[in-house]
Amino acid sequence: MDVIAAAEGLHSTGLEPDAGAAGAGETVARARARGPWRKAWDRFKRNRLALISLVMCGVLVVVAFAAPWIAPHHYADTDYEALLAGAGADGHLLGTDQLGRDILSRTLYGLRTALIVAFGAELLALLCALVVGLAAGYRGGRAEQGLMAFTDVMYAFPSYLFAIVMVAVLGRSIFALIVAIGIAGWVTQARLVRAQVLSIKQREYVEAARAMGASGPTIAVRYILPNAIGPMLVTTSFAIPAAIAAEAGLGLLGLGVQPPTPSWGGMISEGTRYLLSAPHMLLAPACVFALALLAFTWVGDGVRDAFDPRGDRR
Amino acid sequence: MGVVRFFGQRLARLAVSLVAVSIITFGLLQLAPGNFADIQRVTSGATSIAGTGTESMLAETQARYGDDTPVVQQYLTFMKGVVTWDMGPSYRYAGRAVEDIIAAAFPVSATLAVLAVLLALLIAVPAGVFAAMRQNSKADHATMFGVTLGHALPNYLIAAFLILIFTAFLGWFPSSGWERPEHVFLPVVALALGPAAVLARYVRSSMLETLREEYVTAAMAKGGPYRTVVVRHALRNSLIPLVTVVGPLLAALMTGTVFVEALFRIPGLGYYAATAAASRDMPLLMGTVLFFALIIMVVNLLVDLTYGILDPRIRAEGGWTSSRLRKVSTQQV
Numbered sequence: 035m036d037v038i039a040a041a042e043g044l045h046s047t048g049l050e051p052d053a054g055a056a057g058a059g060e061t062v063a064r065a066r067a068r069g070p071w072r073k074a075w076d077r078f079k080r081n082r083l084a085l086i087s088l089v090m091c092g093v094l095v096v097v098a099f100a101a102p103w104i105a106p107h108h109y110a111d112t113d114y115e116a117l118l119a120g121a122g123a124d125g126h127l128l129g130t131d132q133l134g135r136d137i138l139s140r141t142l143y144g145l146r147t148a149l150i151v152a153f154g155a156e157l158l159a160l161l162c163a164l165v166v167g168l169a170a171g172y173r174g175g176r177a178e179q180g181l182m183a184f185t186d187v188m189y190a191f192p193s194y195l196f197a198i199v200m201v202a203v204l205g206r207s208i209f210a211l212i213v214a215i216g217i218a219g220w221v222t223q224a225r226l227v228r229a230q231v232l233s234i235k236q237r238e239y240v241e242a243a244r245a246m247g248a249s250g251p252t253i254a255v256r257y258i259l260p261n262a263i264g265p266m267l268v269t270t271s272f273a274i275p276a277a278i279a280a281e282a283g284l285g286l287l288g289l290g291v292q293p294p295t296p297s298w299g300g301m302i303s304e305g306t307r308y309l310l311s312a313p314h315m316l317l318a319p320a321c322v323f324a325l326a327l328l329a330f331t332w333v334g335d336g337v338r339d340a341f342d343p344r345g346d347r348r
Numbered sequence: 349m350g351v352v353r354f355f356g357q358r359l360a361r362l363a364v365s366l367v368a369v370s371i372i373t374f375g376l377l378q379l380a381p382g383n384f385a386d387i388q389r390v391t392s393g394a395t396s397i398a399g400t401g402t403e404s405m406l407a408e409t410q411a412r413y414g415d416d417t418p419v420v421q422q423y424l425t426f427m428k429g430v431v432t433w434d435m436g437p438s439y440r441y442a443g444r445a446v447e448d449i450i451a452a453a454f455p456v457s458a459t460l461a462v463l464a465v466l467l468a469l470l471i472a473v474p475a476g477v478f479a480a481m482r483q484n485s486k487a488d489h490a491t492m493f494g495v496t497l498g499h500a501l502p503n504y505l506i507a508a509f510l511i512l513i514f515t516a517f518l519g520w521f522p523s524s525g526w527e528r529p530e531h532v533f534l535p536v537v538a539l540a541l542g543p544a545a546v547l548a549r550y551v552r553s554s555m556l557e558t559l560r561e562e563y564v565t566a567a568m569a570k571g572g573p574y575r576t577v578v579v580r581h582a583l584r585n586s587l588i589p590l591v592t593v594v595g596p597l598l599a600a601l602m603t604g605t606v607f608v609e610a611l612f613r614i615p616g617l618g619y620y621a622a623t624a625a626a627s628r629d630m631p632l633l634m635g636t637v638l639f640f641a642l643i644i645m646v647v648n649l650l651v652d653l654t655y656g657i658l659d660p661r662i663r664a665e666g667g668w669t670s671s672r673l674r675k676v677s678t679q680q681v
Contacts, residue, residue: 187368192644194606195621195637199373202625202633203380279502286504287610287622302508306611309523313516320508324501331500 070264077340084336090329098146105139110294118312129314131304137318140296144319145326147290147297151211152277156270158216159223164259164266166220167227172235172254181228185221193218197280201289208291215280223269230262237261264341271337275330282323298323358652362645369641370430370634374423377630412436426631430638440629449620449632450639456526457609457616461601463532464539465594471544476551477583483556491548498545504607507538511611524613535612539605543597550593554586561585591654599647 078084097104106125107113113126113134121129121137128137170178188196200214234240235258243257284290285299293300298319305316412425429435435446479491498506514534515523525531558564559582567577606618613619617636624632 187365187372191369191372191637191641192600192604194604195640198606198622198625199376199633199637202628203376275500279505283502283504283607286607288626289622299504302504303611305508306511306523309511309516313512316508316512316516320505320512324505324509327502327505328497328500331496335496 074264074337074340078336081336081339083332084339087329087332087336090325091333094145094326094329095149097142098149101142101146105136105142107136107139109135109140109143109296111135111139118308118315120312121314121318128318129312131301131312131315132308135294137301137315140301141298141319141322144296144298144301145322147208147295148278148281148323148326150208151215151281151291152274154208154212155215155219155277155280156273158212159220159273160266160270162216162220163223163227167224168231168254168259170224171228171231172250172258178228181221181224185225188221194280194283197284198287198289201284206289206292208295211281211284211291214284215277218280219273219277223266223273226265226269227262230265231258234258234261268334268338268341271334272331275327275334278323278327278330355653358649362649365645366638366641370427370638371423373634373637374426377634378419380628426634430635435635436631438624438629438632440623440627440632446631446635450617450635453615453617453620454639456614457602457605457618460532460535460539460605460608460614460616461598463536464601465543465598467536467540468544468547468597469594471540472547473551473583473587475544476548477555477578479548480552480555480559481578492552495545495548498541498548501542502607503538503542503604504611506541507534507608507611510534510538524611526612526614531612531614535605535608535614538608539601543601546597547590547593550590551586554589555582558582558586592651595647595651595654599644602643602647 078088106127113130113136115134116123116126116130117134118132119126119130119134121127123129126136126138128141130136131140166177166181170181196218197214200217201210204210204213231254240253240257243253248256281290281297282299282302285297285301286303287299288303290297290299301319302316302323305312305319308315412429417425426435433447438444438446438449441449475491475494479488482488511523511534514521521530521534522528523534559578561582564577564582567581568574604618605614605616606622608614609616609619610622617639620632621636621640623629624636
């Protein structure tokens with residue numbers, strides 16, 4: 035609610051938060067002409083850390099996509115000549131694990147697993163949240179009561195525990211992980227959509243559309259949904275690093291993807307077992323994992339600041 | 349509204365939520381192939397339970413749940429076991445009853461959680477005060493950068509780095525086990541850093557707010573030493589909102605120790621829940637999940653009651669459902 039209100043407030047006063055003294059009038063004029071999206075992007079661009087992180091995320095996505103071509107070895111290829119070889123060993127830039135599998139390749143494929151699961155889960159969560167949230171907010175009634183009752187229960191059910199139970203039921207596959215993490219995370223977002231819809235529903239333009247005879251679903255999708263997307267984007271961009279962490283966490287518990295498909299959590303768990311003889315087994319995935327999490331989190335921070343200029347800035 | 353009525357209503361809601369969690373979990377586990385008693389037979393080979401005890405255990409499970417009893421009947425049987433604190437044998441840990449495992453594991457997780465909260469407070473309060481007093485200085489920015497790191501990185505990743513530094517390179521602390529005092533250090537630090545970041549941010553913004561209050565200006569104007577004013581007037585008042593965060597944090601930690609326990613091989617509740625899920629030990633998984641949910645709900649209830657005591661306005665309104673804080677408790681740690 036706040037985000038939209040803030041965006042509108044800015045719009046009506048023509049106030050650009052960082053407009054300098056020189057050319058301020060011009061900036062204001064330009065800002066008026068631009069939509070809220072363009073203004074959000076302008077604010078995002080000014081945050082250097084977020085911008086660098088966005089580039090970093092782009093690189094990570096490309097690397098994950100191109101892992102089969104970039105990785106020097108297949109993730110399951112074993113090299114019995116070089117078991118637990120240290121970094122820089124022959125043909126293994128970051129060394130090998132206890133089965134002689136290339137750590138660099140496994141880390142890259144682990145990135146692939148992490149991103150597929152994270153984006154898949156978030157897409158699923160977003161879809162569920164939009165459908166249920168829109169229905170609950172716009173129609174009210176049973177959908178709303180059901181959602182509220184369900185969220186109350188889910189708040190008492192820690193999301194990772196729910197994911198653990200789901201994986202125990204669905205088995206260990208990428209699809210199972212997507213469903214487990216997605217279902218565990220959608221409820222909070224559905225509640226947010228509902229809150230958005232409730233506030234937007236009162237706006238004059240929605241009333242106007244209703245007066246002109248637009249049907250319920252049309253109003254919900256054409257007039258309410260586009261205005262609820264900003265805040266949704268903020269939560270989604272924070273949910274992606276959370277989903278990456280969830281995937282690794284499940285892998286750590288032995289509930290991740292089926293081996294030998296690499297997962298960072300599984301690699302970290304194996305790494306602690308060979309800690310003293312081969313610390314590189316733990317170091318490489320942990321560093322890339324941390325890098326990915328930070329990049330996605332900082333993009334999330336940037337998106338939040340871009341859509342909510344009044345929000346707390348560190 | 350009377351305190352008794354408020355308390356009663358909340359207790360009733362707690363019971364309903366608990367039943368809902370149990371139905372969801374039991375229902376989901378029913379979707380897994382095989383019935384509740386059957387699964388053990390299917391997977392006992394795969395989970396490599398030693399031959400001893402398995403036969404008697406099978407017989408006991410069989411006697412408890414029957415052969416072809418309907419799902420509802422099995423659920424009721426299980427819930428009766430929960431209420432009477434007799435949940436039958438675990439599949440994975442031959443010869444041990446679920447309630448005994450929970451009773452033995454809970455103190456371990458609770459110890460970890462309490463120590464972690466204490467350490468988090470020890471780190472967060474000075475860091476937050478320090479950052480607030482030097483707002484926008486380099487030290488402030490550095491502290492807040494540390495806070496972002498603590499926010500963004502999950503506790504098992506922090507644990508991995510701690511293990512790398514303190515076990516692999518320095519060799520100061522062991523990386524697994526739970527017998528000697530030195531086993532406690534790394535897991536507690538790994539658990540504490542995330543909550544410390546959350547708390548430090550609260551302390552800082554709360555401090556910044558109180559430092560701007562008129563009574564602080566007045567105390568300064570009276571000419572008291574700066575330090576006394578900060579500690580006695582500002583810090584004291586800015587710690588009140590902290591009370592509201594520590595409760596949910598403790599609940600989140602008590603249930604969020606799963607990953608750290610798995611990584612350090614500590615026999616806590618989370619560790620058992622994870623192994624139960626991995627080996628499809630349904631009674632143990634059901635038992636631990638329900639116990640976790642109970643902890644969270646009870647702590648939330650206690651926190652709401654504390655609010656009522658601390659702030660009469662909430663009492664007057666008849667109980668404020670702290671959904672915002674509950675979100676903190678389940679999502680953030």
